[in-house]
Amino acid sequence: MTQSTQIRLRRRPEGEPTPDDFETVTTELPALEDGQVLLRVRYLSLDPYMRGRMSDAESYADPLQLGDVVVGGTVAEVVESRSDRRQVGDLVLSYSGWQSHAVADARHTRALDDAHPPSTALGVLGMPGFTAYAGLLLLGRPEEGETVVVAAATGPVGSAVGQIARIRGARAVGIAGGPEKCRALVEEFGFDAAVDHRAPDFRERLAEAVPDGIDVYFENVGGQVWRAVMRHLNLYARVPVCGLVAGYNDTSAPEGPDRLDAFMRLVLTKSLTVRGFIQNEFEREHFGAFLEEMSAWVADGRVRYREDVTHGLENAVDAFVGMLAGRNFGKTVVEL
Amino acid sequence: MTQSTQIRLRRRPEGEPTPDDFETVTTELPALEDGQVLLRVRYLSLDPYMRGRMSDAESYADPLQLGDVVVGGTVAEVVESRSDRRQVGDLVLSYSGWQSHAVADARHTRALDDAHPPSTALGVLGMPGFTAYAGLLLLGRPEEGETVVVAAATGPVGSAVGQIARIRGARAVGIAGGPEKCRALVEEFGFDAAVDHRAPDFRERLAEAVPDGIDVYFENVGGQVWRAVMRHLNLYARVPVCGLVAGYNDTSAPEGPDRLDAFMRLVLTKSLTVRGFIQNEFEREHFGAFLEEMSAWVADGRVRYREDVTHGLENAVDAFVGMLAGRNFGKTVVEL
Numbered sequence: 001m002t003q004s005t006q007i008r009l010r011r012r013p014e015g016e017p018t019p020d021d022f023e024t025v026t027t028e029l030p031a032l033e034d035g036q037v038l039l040r041v042r043y044l045s046l047d048p049y050m051r052g053r054m055s056d057a058e059s060y061a062d063p064l065q066l067g068d069v070v071v072g073g074t075v076a077e078v079v080e081s082r083s084d085r086r087q088v089g090d091l092v093l094s095y096s097g098w099q100s101h102a103v104a105d106a107r108h109t110r111a112l113d114d115a116h117p118p119s120t121a122l123g124v125l126g127m128p129g130f131t132a133y134a135g136l137l138l139l140g141r142p143e144e145g146e147t148v149v150v151a152a153a154t155g156p157v158g159s160a161v162g163q164i165a166r167i168r169g170a171r172a173v174g175i176a177g178g179p180e181k182c183r184a185l186v187e188e189f190g191f192d193a194a195v196d197h198r199a200p201d202f203r204e205r206l207a208e209a210v211p212d213g214i215d216v217y218f219e220n221v222g223g224q225v226w227r228a229v230m231r232h233l234n235l236y237a238r239v240p241v242c243g244l245v246a247g248y249n250d251t252s253a254p255e256g257p258d259r260l261d262a263f264m265r266l267v268l269t270k271s272l273t274v275r276g277f278i279q280n281e282f283e284r285e286h287f288g289a290f291l292e293e294m295s296a297w298v299a300d301g302r303v304r305y306r307e308d309v310t311h312g313l314e315n316a317v318d319a320f321v322g323m324l325a326g327r328n329f330g331k332t333v334v335e336l
Numbered sequence: 337m338t339q340s341t342q343i344r345l346r347r348r349p350e351g352e353p354t355p356d357d358f359e360t361v362t363t364e365l366p367a368l369e370d371g372q373v374l375l376r377v378r379y380l381s382l383d384p385y386m387r388g389r390m391s392d393a394e395s396y397a398d399p400l401q402l403g404d405v406v407v408g409g410t411v412a413e414v415v416e417s418r419s420d421r422r423q424v425g426d427l428v429l430s431y432s433g434w435q436s437h438a439v440a441d442a443r444h445t446r447a448l449d450d451a452h453p454p455s456t457a458l459g460v461l462g463m464p465g466f467t468a469y470a471g472l473l474l475l476g477r478p479e480e481g482e483t484v485v486v487a488a489a490t491g492p493v494g495s496a497v498g499q500i501a502r503i504r505g506a507r508a509v510g511i512a513g514g515p516e517k518c519r520a521l522v523e524e525f526g527f528d529a530a531v532d533h534r535a536p537d538f539r540e541r542l543a544e545a546v547p548d549g550i551d552v553y554f555e556n557v558g559g560q561v562w563r564a565v566m567r568h569l570n571l572y573a574r575v576p577v578c579g580l581v582a583g584y585n586d587t588s589a590p591e592g593p594d595r596l597d598a599f600m601r602l603v604l605t606k607s608l609t610v611r612g613f614i615q616n617e618f619e620r621e622h623f624g625a626f627l628e629e630m631s632a633w634v635a636d637g638r639v640r641y642r643e644d645v646t647h648g649l650e651n652a653v654d655a656f657v658g659m660l661a662g663r664n665f666g667k668t669v670v671e672l
Contacts, residue, residue: 060605253598257594259589259596261590264558271613272610272611276602
């Protein structure tokens with residue numbers, strides 16, 4: 001029998017998650033059935049959407065139940081196989097969550113080639129990269145010379161958004177927290193401009209960075225950044241909304257006045273398109289093209305990526321809380 | 337020389353417009369130049385968007401200047417012509433505003449046939465009808481069996497939205513103020529259900545009227561109706577936004593809490609599409625098809641319309657204020 005060390009949801013976090021919201025349990029995995037593989041998890045992906053799954057508010061996916069292993073994408077090695085599809089030693093993408101080992105249906109795993117480091121299947125060549133690609137190209141549809149703005153811009157989604165925007169001939173402006181991230185946006189990721197949302201003169205700097213207004217705002221943050229950005233949206237601007245991480249730990253609505261009506265007036269007077277999406281809406285039709293195109297861009301250096309690697313399952317909760325607070329730099333993964 | 341009696345903007349209204357915000361002036365019109373026509377206005381259109389033009393807040397069109405004749409679509413008779421395009425006696429659609437006579441470039445007029453009453457060129461077969469048609473079919477895109485909800489549903493836009501939705505096989509639910517309007521929605525306009533937003537149990541009645549949720553909400557009202565509607569929006573619901581008349585007289589934002597973040601979460605979790613628009617975005621490409629199709633629907637009784645006719649230019653301001661407050665029933669026109 002194989003044992004798995006698992007991080008389970010013990011209670012629903014109120015605001016920022018704390019270690020007491022989780023429990024670590026070692027459990028025996030069942031024997032393999034036909035078609036299944038036994039996986040040793042090598043990397044787990046930490047992503048903002050997981051915070052939503054820990055709450056029981058209505059959302060696009062059912063919430064975790066108390067006692068469930070925390071969900072998430074993983075890169076794993078096949079250590080035992082009862083499927084013709086997978087050999088022992090294969091590296092696969094699976095959805096095993098926060099645990100050391102797992103049993104999975106081989107059909108629910110995707111084989112990884114060795115053209116790129118395996119952890120990229122959780123980032124630039126995985127769900128976050130595809131979120132950027134689909135949201136920007138299918139919904140944002142930037143045209144040459146237009147201005148694209150994205151926040152959390154050194155994160156795996158934001159950095160891909162800006163770089164793809166530039167490949168399409170648009171001007172990319174990134175918003176990030178702190179001078180170090182802002183410097184990397186311009187020097188490492190090739191953004192045209194970067195604005196530090198923690199700077200006291202953030203609003204003035206943002207205005208300077210978008211002299212022609214904003215044609216596409218790729219929304220993955222929300223909150224005060226969104227309030228500052230919206231006043232610069234141009235006529236017919238597009239706002240794909242894939243995340244609102246600034247508010248994921250909120251426990252109540254901000255104080256008034258109620259800005260909803262003013263926002264709807266902006267939608268009307270600027271003929272805005274605001275479009276929420278989850279990447280799997282587009283997966284079946286577009287993931288293949290994404291993987292081909294993005295792999296080529298990564299290979300030739302047109303798209304760069306950063307990873308923020310934490311070692312050890314026991315540090316996953318801390319890394320997750322830090323990511324929600326913006327303390328990561330690049331795609332957050334835990335290496336086991 | 338021909339004299340024109342004109343209603344001009346004297347000062348910008350604060351909240352609900354009052355008679356003192358306007359002044360009535362009789363002025364001499366200049367002699368015609370080549371290519372121009374002299375028009376006697378027969379009908380003027382009163383539309384909610386005019387309230388926006390009276391304010392100097394930034395919007396999709398420049399505001400009226402103090403002293404300007406209030407703008408608006410008009411049906412007029414050519415009483416003198418220096419253009420080959422128009423004969424004396426022709427009825428035309430023009431954009432002459434709130435006045436009895438006007439000089440216009442003949443190219444800026446559209447000849448009306450006599451297949452339908454001329455005032456319909458301001459309503460069901462004009463800008464409001466086209467707003468409904470374009471917003472519903474190009475942006476709302478209802479599919480057979482889906483639920484379409486529209487407020488101000490006995491107005492010229494709302495009544496057309498519901499009837500076109502039914503022609504496309506969707507279920508139409510109208511929201512209107514008072515039992516008389518609600519009865520007319522079902523009995524006269526053929527809506528599947530009607531809900532009175534003034535009823536104390538409005539929210540419960542709305543919930544009962546949309547048991548399968550809402551796939552398209554055609555937004556022309558905003559305010560409290562919007563807050564009640566949004567919780568019923570289905571996954572992938574579309575919200576074309578063409579007006580927000582409930583707030584046009586507002587002078588400050590409503591009290592908190594600030595619902596903007598909660599709304600953005602709804603956009604995200606339901607993959608909503610919220611799209612502001614002004615009908616002239618689609619006019620060049622789609623107005624011809626609209627006029628042909630809508631004329632046929634009106635002729636065969638599949639689309640009905642109501643007009644709320646006020647007599648005399650001197651009553652235009654009262655009629656306008658009443659319309660903003662929802663006291664009209666159908667398309668508001670002033671017959672001169």
